[in-house]
Amino acid sequence: MDRGESTTHASTSSRVLALVWVVIAALLLVDVFLRGEGRSAWIATAVLVASIAGVYLMWLRPRVVSTPRGLRVINPVRETFVPWAAVVWVDVTDVLRVHTPGGIVRSWPLRETKRAKVRENLRRDSGLADEPDDDADPARQRPVDVVASQLRRDAERHKARPLSGPIRDVAEAGPAALGAEDEPQTMVPVEVIVVLALTALFVVGALVLA
Structure with missing residues (x-):
């Protein structure tokens, strides 16, 4: 991208x-x-x-859109825009999650459908299991884990070359992004x-x- x-x-x-x-x-x-x-x-x-x-x-x-200015996390009723500067980490438990300094933004459409994998993810999130080291091997990843890895790479790339200034065009990153700078914004479109x-x-x- x-x-x-x-x-x-x-x-x-x-x-x-x-x-x-x-x-x-x-x-x-x-x-x-x-x-x-x-x-x-x-x-x-x-x-x-x-x-x-x-x-x-x-x-x-519902969908998650990676834009040059940040992530649009579009859920059934609400939409959250997370600027790249506010993306701390992206991982998966039962759903894909975007970690920010102010909390976690959960994605409705991107889910882990395998129950055993959900239990493994929840154990890892609770500190009862080690973090998997499989980012370098997409063949070992579940589909939603591949998305999480891609979004982490997007965050690293865009943080290295950030675009500055407030967002004034809804076409650029969605309605929730208007006026956003470094903090996530949530709205009902x-x-x-x-x-x-x-x-x-x-x-x-x-x-x-x-």
Whole structure:
């Protein structure tokens, strides 16, 4: 990744399953529109629309983006921007974690799915096991560990040649990064508020009409 590029990390399997459901739900909506009648049709429509919004927020939207200015940790409702200067370490327990001087930022989409590995990671985090020395051998790493290693390398590279000044362009590193300097910032993006509000209005309206 060069100085002008961003790299997105997300759960491919979760996104594929989410897209499959969105397609199925859309086809069911068409069927309800063409053949549904009365109260049951309105209720079915409300449930399908709510499920599409939920799948979008929980499985399609979440991701971690490595930008030239820092990390965007995008979770279902909140987004946290962590400037490179505030990235102390990146590791994995049950999820990928970004350590900062003010605390730990957890990533919703990037997870360790193997239970034995989660237990091993939690033991290591509690000081009951030694740290693995496998950064140099990606073949020994689990997929989310590979991402953590990549993000640690990104942090080292960008800290060595930091970009200075406040962030004023939302396209540069996301909405939570606006005005950020050396401290993480967290916000609920307008996108999430709009999706939740429109979904709630639609569901309430459909139930009233039913």
